[in-house]
Amino acid sequence: MKLAPSILSADFANLERDIKLVERGGADYIHIDVMDGHFVPNITFGPNVVSAIRPITKLTLDCHLMIENPENYINDFAKAGADIISVHVESTRHIHRTLQMIRNAGVKPGVVINPGTPVAAIEPILNDVDLVLVMTVNPGFGGQSFIPETLDKIRQLEQLKKDNGYHYEIEVDGGINEKTIQLCHDAGASVFVAGSYIYSADAPLKRMDQLKEAVQ
Numbered sequence: 001m002k003l004a005p006s007i008l009s010a011d012f013a014n015l016e017r018d019i020k021l022v023e024r025g026g027a028d029y030i031h032i033d034v035m036d037g038h039f040v041p042n043i044t045f046g047p048n049v050v051s052a053i054r055p056i057t058k059l060t061l062d063c064h065l066m067i068e069n070p071e072n073y074i075n076d077f078a079k080a081g082a083d084i085i086s087v088h089v090e091s092t093r094h095i096h097r098t099l100q101m102i103r104n105a106g107v108k109p110g111v112v113i114n115p116g117t118p119v120a121a122i123e124p125i126l127n128d129v130d131l132v133l134v135m136t137v138n139p140g141f142g143g144q145s146f147i148p149e150t151l152d153k154i155r156q157l158e159q160l161k162k163d164n165g166y167h168y169e170i171e172v173d174g175g176i177n178e179k180t181i182q183l184c185h186d187a188g189a190s191v192f193v194a195g196s197y198i199y200s201a202d203a204p205l206k207r208m209d210q211l212k213e214a215v216q
């Protein structure tokens, strides 16, 4: 399993401190939620924040783009030092071309589906991605409750992976805590984003241990 703490719930005035903290706790990815105020009703970071973070950690920078027409910004995020760029299938008319752009920029491509989007919407491109991110809340904010109906999509993606020999990791994002992580793990997910569960706690490292223990 891999843990991907989301810095959406970190202290933005102390990003370096909060990234080093989860690094000590055994984080695998740093999950960076990019929001544009159009695709989702919230605004966060752009490529300049990714390039500011790049020199302070060797961890994989997992950029989750919640922006309209992400194809216009792929090269900026690649140059900024992203290791994975994931784009929502709902955010572009040209998902295949956008994934190709990410791969051609030397970055691992991921695709994301909202809770209301079926797996069928991404079946034609599953062979082209290194990561499938299943949103387990509606995107836009941290601290929301897990939507259990999304578990069936994780199972479907795991089955499609086995049946077709696809190589993607299945990542889940939203409402992950010590209980929901078990449900997602049992369904087939292997990368777990957690924001508020880690960063809003008094003892973030203990929370990271609890998440790891929950799936062992």
Ligand SMILES: O=C(CO)[C@@H](O)[C@H](O)COP(=O)(O)O
Residues within 6 Å of the ligand: 006, 008, 009, 031, 033, 064, 137, 138, 139, 140, 141, 142, 143, 144, 173, 174, 175, 176, 193, 194, 195, 196, 197
């Ligand atoms: O993409 C998003 C929200 O849109 C996430 O990455 C959140 O940051 C998850 O936060 P928690 O639900 O874990 O608090």
Ligand SMILES: [Fe+2]
Residues within 6 Å of the ligand: 006, 031, 032, 033, 064, 173, 193
């Ligand atoms: Fe996210």
